[in-house]
Amino acid sequence: MAETTVKYEKTKGLTDKPLSYCPGCTHGIVHKLVGEALVDLDILDKAIGVASVGCSVFSYEFFNCDAQQAPHGRACAEATGIKRVLPDNIVFTYQGDGDLASIGIAETIHAANRGENITVIFVNNAIYGMTGGQMAPTSLKGQKTTTSQDGRDTDWTGNPIKISEMLATIEGVAYIERVSVHDPKHYLKAKKAIKKAFQYQKEKKGFTLIEVVSTCPVNWGMKPVDAMKWLSKEMIPVFPLGVYKDKGDNHES
Amino acid sequence: MAKVLMKGNEAIALAAIKGGVDAFYGYPITPQNEVPEYLSKHLLANGKVFLQSESEVSAINMVYGAAGAGARVMTSSSSPGIALKQEGISYIAAAELPCLIVSVMRGGPGLGGIQPSQADYYQATRGGGNGDYSLIVYAPETIQEMVDTIKESFDIADYYRNPVMVLVDGLIGQMMESVDFDKPVKERFLPEKDWATTGTANHPGRRNVANSLEIDPVALEQKNIRLQEKYKLIKKNETRYEMVNFEEEPEYVIVAYGTMARICRSAIEMLAKDGINVGMIRPISILPFPDEAFDEIPKKAKGILCAELSMGQMLDDVLISNNGRHKVGFFGRSGGMVPDPEEIVDAIKNFSERVVK
Amino acid sequence: MPKGITYFDHEKCKGCGLCVEYCPQNILYQDKKTLNESGYNIVSVSEPDKCIGCAFCAMMCPDSVIKVEVIK
Numbered sequence: 001m002a003e004t005t006v007k008y009e010k011t012k013g014l015t016d017k018p019l020s021y022c023p024g025c026t027h028g029i030v031h032k033l034v035g036e037a038l039v040d041l042d043i044l045d046k047a048i049g050v051a052s053v054g055c056s057v058f059s060y061e062f063f064n065c066d067a068q069q070a071p072h073g074r075a076c077a078e079a080t081g082i083k084r085v086l087p088d089n090i091v092f093t094y095q096g097d098g099d100l101a102s103i104g105i106a107e108t109i110h111a112a113n114r115g116e117n118i119t120v121i122f123v124n125n126a127i128y129g130m131t132g133g134q135m136a137p138t139s140l141k142g143q144k145t146t147t148s149q150d151g152r153d154t155d156w157t158g159n160p161i162k163i164s165e166m167l168a169t170i171e172g173v174a175y176i177e178r179v180s181v182h183d184p185k186h187y188l189k190a191k192k193a194i195k196k197a198f199q200y201q202k203e204k205k206g207f208t209l210i211e212v213v214s215t216c217p218v219n220w221g222m223k224p225v226d227a228m229k230w231l232s233k234e235m236i237p238v239f240p241l242g243v244y245k246d247k248g249d250n251h252e253s
Numbered sequence: 254m255a256k257v258l259m260k261g262n263e264a265i266a267l268a269a270i271k272g273g274v275d276a277f278y279g280y281p282i283t284p285q286n287e288v289p290e291y292l293s294k295h296l297l298a299n300g301k302v303f304l305q306s307e308s309e310v311s312a313i314n315m316v317y318g319a320a321g322a323g324a325r326v327m328t329s330s331s332s333p334g335i336a337l338k339q340e341g342i343s344y345i346a347a348a349e350l351p352c353l354i355v356s357v358m359r360g361g362p363g364l365g366g367i368q369p370s371q372a373d374y375y376q377a378t379r380g381g382g383n384g385d386y387s388l389i390v391y392a393p394e395t396i397q398e399m400v401d402t403i404k405e406s407f408d409i410a411d412y413y414r415n416p417v418m419v420l421v422d423g424l425i426g427q428m429m430e431s432v433d434f435d436k437p438v439k440e441r442f443l444p445e446k447d448w449a450t451t452g453t454a455n456h457p458g459r460r461n462v463a464n465s466l467e468i469d470p471v472a473l474e475q476k477n478i479r480l481q482e483k484y485k486l487i488k489k490n491e492t493r494y495e496m497v498n499f500e501e502e503p504e505y506v507i508v509a510y511g512t513m514a515r516i517c518r519s520a521i522e523m524l525a526k527d528g529i530n531v532g533m534i535r536p537i538s539i540l541p542f543p544d545e546a547f548d549e550i551p552k553k554a555k556g557i558l559c560a561e562l563s564m565g566q567m568l569d570d571v572l573i574s575n576n577g578r579h580k581v582g583f584f585g586r587s588g589g590m591v592p593d594p595e596e597i598v599d600a601i602k603n604f605s606e607r608v609v610k
Numbered sequence: 611m612p613k614g615i616t617y618f619d620h621e622k623c624k625g626c627g628l629c630v631e632y633c634p635q636n637i638l639y640q641d642k643k644t645l646n647e648s649g650y651n652i653v654s655v656s657e658p659d660k661c662i663g664c665a666f667c668a669m670m671c672p673d674s675v676i677k678v679e680v681i682k
Binding site: 002003004005006007008009010011014018019021022023024025026027028029031032181183184187188217223224225228 | 614615622624625626627628631632650663664665666668669670671672673674676677678679680681682
């Protein structure tokens with residue numbers, strides 16, 4: 001037998017519990033990236049995750065670290081409460097777009113503005129998944145959802161809200177990048193970004209947020225592979241990928 | 254430290270410091286602003302956490318986070334602000350985390366007014382949050398009693414892993430009284446917070462999770478049954494009340510708490526001069542409510558007068574506790590109006606006009 | 611001679627097909643005849659010898675079902 005080395009296996013940053021997500025949902029991929037970053041930076045045993053409300057409500061069962069489960073939209077407030085009393089721990093939130101960009105936008109903006117030294121993982125799939133596919137603030141123009149059945153009418157409901165662009169204007173923000181996980185190349189970029197966000201937190205640089213453009217195959221009514229293609233073709237033009245803010249090593253933007 | 258003359262709201266803040274508070278999260282609202290103002294200076298100067306949040310909603314969730322992380326944590330607010338905190342209070346109670354919530358009541362409903370009121374009895378004891386949860390609510394009458402209660406409330410919250418609310422009205426918050434901050438607190442055995450989310454490095458082999466979600470109905474019912482058992486234990490151990498003027502059989506019994514109880518004390522003295530012997534049940538804990546005190550009301554008593562700075566909220570608990578044994582009357586003022594003792598005297602003298610049931 | 615070996619935790623597979631899509635060698639397929647306990651079609655390797663050990667399949671698997679080893 002030839003000698004082998006492990007190239008890829010399930011990260012120790014996740015528990016053995018099977019994920020509760022639908023087949024092909026990118027939540028699972030983003031979970032892996034968070035777990036991998038915590039392991040790679042050797043901070044898993046200092047980490048406290050804050051789960052939000054929505055599909056990722058059970059994420060406290062999946063991240064292999066301490067966790068709290070926040071009311072809808074309040075994850076950044078709860079994370080602030082934790083971080084202020086445990087400044088040397090690593091505190092992160094894991095939130096969807098309904099939770100963060102709608103009901104929790106005040107908590108998010110003010111945590112960013114205080115420069116809370118926390119990391120926010122923001123999973124944007126342009127829809128409310130858990131409740132059955134309603135329109136989100138991030139839903140695209142014309143996107144059909146259960147509460148915009150003829151397609152999102154932006155004159156009536158507004159346009160998709162751009163969290164990374166908005167938060168990048170805030171002084172207390174150390175690092176914001178919008179990434180995607182729709183193919184291996186982007187997976188690797190996303191991995192780097194999430195790791196960098198946690199690294200910044202370790203260095204006490206301030207608020208970090210990684211927006212991950214994601215899929216919801218079931219509520220989009222697509223096969224997982226088609227959802228990845230739709231994400232690439234329709235979502236990324238509205239939510240362009242890239243670094244929106246990076247204070248860098250010298251704390252400069 | 255000898256007795257000092259201090260304003261109620263500042264006394265809340267100093268009592269919390271004496272009680273070992275690690276962190277305060279809150280949002281400005283009248284009439285409790287001296288609480289965060291005092292704490293902002295004195296907590297930060299001592300390396301503790303004071304943070305003014307963007308809203309009451311955010312403040313209570315910061316409390317949730319810090320409580321889950323094992324800190325002694327508090328917030329304070331007033332009526333509309335407490336309304337906003339109800340969501341978080343339900344989650345904290347469900348996750349069984351300890352914290353202190355100070356509520357300095359003002360007149361309502363809605364934005365209401367800023368003068369003293371007791372119109373948030375329902376809000377404190379019934380709660381606006383969802384589900385079968387229960388707080389421990391103390392409603393002290395003097396600044397001294399409030400200070401002693403606040404100091405002890407952190408221990409009580411830790412002991413039962415349950416949020417404690419101290420409920421006062423704007424009058425107690427704004428007035429000055431002399432107070433001793435160094436009265437000893439009852440000793441309790443407080444176990445280590447081995448459940449706190451402090452990172453698995455502090456508790457290897459075990460993940461700690463602060464959570465209120467239980468999707469399995471069987472498990473959720475079991476959790477509720479367990480919570481009710483805890484609340485029963487709290488009722489048995491932590492119910493507090495004072496019986497005033499029960500040495501000779503009282504002709505009438507007043508039930509009043511907080512500022513209203515102070516006014517009623519004066520009325521009871523005035524009534525005694527007129528030859529009418531009136532006793533008072535003063536609930537100190539309004540949740541759990543001291544229904545056992547009603548067993549001490551003499552059979553011959555002509556009636557029970559529930560007196561509140563509201564349109565009648567504690568009245569529900571009085572009616573339940575009385576359980577049809579005596580006639581129950583009600584006297585209430587509202588909107589920030591505080592009655593003279595003479596009005597209580599009049600209500601007793603014309604009790605028949607006050608009878609509700 | 612393959613450069614990589616893939617191992618599948620079939621019981622945790624949800625049959626989403628992302629690994630099949632992103633395999634650059636096109637050597638993965640969904641076995642329409644075999645279901646796991648949860649009722650999903652499991653994924654198998656058609657030509658193991660062609661595996662280059664890139665681990666794209668494992669990276670794109672949301673459920674961490676796939677382990678990849680490379681042969682030295």
